[in-house]
Amino acid sequence: MDVKPVGAPADRGVVSLLAQLNKGVHRLMTDELLGLRLKPYMVLGYIRDHPGATQAELESALFLDANSVVLILNELESARYSIRRRDPNDRRRHIVELTPDGRRMLDRAEKARESLEGEILKDLSAEDRRTLRRLLGHVLDSLLAVPPRG
Amino acid sequence: MDVKPVGAPADRGVVSLLAQLNKGVHRLMTDELLGLRLKPYMVLGYIRDHPGATQAELESALFLDANSVVLILNELESARYSIRRRDPNDRRRHIVELTPDGRRMLDRAEKARESLEGEILKDLSAEDRRTLRRLLGHVLDSLLAVPPRG
DNA sequence: TATTGTTATACTCTATAACTATA
DNA sequence: TATAGTTATAGAGTATAACAATA
Numbered sequence: 001m002d003v004k005p006v007g008a009p010a011d012r013g014v015v016s017l018l019a020q021l022n023k024g025v026h027r028l029m030t031d032e033l034l035g036l037r038l039k040p041y042m043v044l045g046y047i048r049d050h051p052g053a054t055q056a057e058l059e060s061a062l063f064l065d066a067n068s069v070v071l072i073l074n075e076l077e078s079a080r081y082s083i084r085r086r087d088p089n090d091r092r093r094h095i096v097e098l099t100p101d102g103r104r105m106l107d108r109a110e111k112a113r114e115s116l117e118g119e120i121l122k123d124l125s126a127e128d129r130r131t132l133r134r135l136l137g138h139v140l141d142s143l144l145a146v147p148p149r150g
Numbered sequence: 151m152d153v154k155p156v157g158a159p160a161d162r163g164v165v166s167l168l169a170q171l172n173k174g175v176h177r178l179m180t181d182e183l184l185g186l187r188l189k190p191y192m193v194l195g196y197i198r199d200h201p202g203a204t205q206a207e208l209e210s211a212l213f214l215d216a217n218s219v220v221l222i223l224n225e226l227e228s229a230r231y232s233i234r235r236r237d238p239n240d241r242r243r244h245i246v247e248l249t250p251d252g253r254r255m256l257d258r259a260e261k262a263r264e265s266l267e268g269e270i271l272k273d274l275s276a277e278d279r280r281t282l283r284r285l286l287g288h289v290l291d292s293l294l295a296v297p298p299r300g
Numbered sequence: 301t302a303t304t305g306t307t308a309t310a311c312t313c314t315a316t317a318a319c320t321a322t323a
Numbered sequence: 324t325a326t327a328g329t330t331a332t333a334g335a336g337t338a339t340a341a342c343a344a345t346a
Contacts, residue, residue: 013260015266221313
């Protein structure tokens with residue numbers, strides 16, 4: 001028999017676990033540690049990894065609403081970390097790009113994130129960490145495939 | 151080489167994955183599906199699984215602040231799902247208990263949660279699901295061991 | 301007429317500090 | 324003096340709808 005983990009005495013499901021974990025992690029990912037709040041950090045990471053991304057794409061990929069995307073981009077733009085430019089093929093769209101300053105900030109933030117993550121995952125083997133990332137990635141893919149709205 | 155998952159083209163780390171997943175799951179865990187919002191549901195689950203729990207315990211275990219605990223318990227109590235009674239050994243404390251109505255609601259909510267969870271995890275094998283729960287549980291334990299505040 | 305992004309607004313959630321009562 | 328819980332309040336985050344520009 002395994003030792004019963006403190007955090008999940010009677011298994012309350014992945015949904016609750018995720019919520020609990022996210023809350024716990026979020027309160028460690030402070031502004032002063034990261035240099036950014038978590039949402040803007042995630043947006044910067046997304047536009048680096050998906051060149052040509054539009055605001056609508058950020059909305060669906062990160063499960064944000066249009067309004068939040070606007071506010072986050074306003075903030076990033078006033079800090080000179082990203083810019084919006086019109087898509088010449090469809091002038092309704094904005095294509096969001098990372099600036100050199102934004103890339104530097106993102107690199108710095110990722111260093112901080114990795115250090116925190118190392119602390120949180122310190123009880124997992126390298127293989128367990130890979131497995132965790134892989135499984136979470138799969139779940140995210142399923143979630144992104146769920147039709148938006150019920 | 152593995153197929154590159156859509157959701158994590160350049161691995162942005164577990165922290166971002168958790169935040170993204172939580173957001174996506176949270177918008178599916180609607181009030182009308184669950185009968186409760188997620189936080190009150192988690193509190194009900196916690197007091198069922200930890201008889202004799204106090205408000206301070208809910209605070210640290212679920213990463214809530216004292217104020218949120220009060221508001222959630224007010225809500226649960228007015229719906230007759232839980233009650234607070236003074237701890238006879240230390241009359242400053244409240245011991246929070248599940249009522250029969252609360253237990254019924256919790257059972258119903260867990261059915262709904264399991265059904266949603268089945269959809270989200272449908273691409274994972276039974277073994278992968280167990281692994282995911284186990285790894286998330288470990289991470290939660292590490293997180294609970296981190297000293298509160300930096 | 302539909303879509304992309306913006307603005308305005310309200311609602312929820314979270315964080316903080318001051319207060320009451322018990323220890 | 325310190326702790327458990329409550330109250331009050333402000334701030335951040337989130338959701339909704341109305342609007343402008345473009346398709």
